[in-house]
Amino acid sequence: MWISEVFNSIQGEGRYTGVPSSFVRTSGCNLRCTFCDTPETSWKPEGDERTLESLWGEVEAFECEHVVITGGEPLLVPEVVPFSKKLKARGHFITFETAGTVVRNVAADLMSISPKLANSTPVGTDWEARHEARRHRPAVIQQLIDEYDYQLKFVIDQQSDLADVEKWLEEFPKVQSENVYLMPQGTEFDQLQAKLVWLAEEAEKRNWQVSPRKHIELFGNKRGT
Ligand code: SF4
Structure with a gap:
């Protein structure tokens, strides 16, 4: 598997914010979001080839129940199927973090889907057309939410993005x-704190949640955190 990084930290986003977790970050993505905070897995992908045995050993050494398989787009990687199934058999709680454009028969206790709205499209770049054609796959989203416990995390930049979320949810x-x-x-x-203030008001009106990005608040946008 082509791996960008393996590290131990806390979950910074969504339902399990604050929970100690080990992270396995695959490299490679089929999208190129303007705001990508892991460009080392997408715009300039880099990493090392690891065997499944070596990855299992690294994860087990952390002795952490929660394991987050993230990317890049981890569901592009066929080996995540046996990898996740073995972790599950060993008693781990597994979260997959995905953009929801690919599906595989993985073991996952939570499918954490971050759908990509129009605000993600890298207008004016070589990737604009490919990204736009790939970023929304309704059949894939439906399958993921039918087959797994899930959460949907929408990245919001400005108020007008909320209309996109409502349209998406329809x-x-x-x-x-x-x-x-x-x-x-x-x-x-x-920047995050200022947006959280108005996002909290908008979420409350709709009975939605807000998610912090705790890892950035605590550690800055650094790799391995
Ligand atoms: S889907 Fe995720 S990893 Fe891929 S480009 Fe978008 S933000 Fe980056």
Whole structure:
């Protein structure tokens, strides 16, 4: 597997914010979001080849129940199927973090889906058309939310993005509002805090949640945190 990094930290986003977790970050992505906070897995992908045995050993050494398999887009990688199933058999709680454009038969206790809205499209770049064609796959989203416990984390930059979220959700009427999270776009503490204030008001009106980005608040936007 092509791996960008393996580290131990806390979950910074969504339902399990604050929970100690080990992270396995695969490298490679089929999208190129303007705001990507892990460009080393997308715009300039880099990493090392690891065997499944070596990855299992690294994760077990952390002795941490929660394991987050993230990217990049981890569901692009066929080996995440046996990897996740073995972790599950060993008693781990597994979260997959995905943009929801690919599906595989993985073992996951939580499918954490971050749908990519129009605000993610890298307008004017070589990737604009490919990104736009790939970023919304309704059949994949439906399968993921039918087959797994899930949360939806929407990255919000400005008020007008909220209309996009509402439109997106109209396609999936069975989505439970408590599984919808608004997350501020940004990589600086002050920027995130300012957005969280108005995001909290907007979320409350709709019975949605807000998600902080605790890892950025605590450690800055650094790798390995
Ligand atoms: S889907 Fe995630 S990893 Fe891929 S470009 Fe977008 S933010 Fe980056």
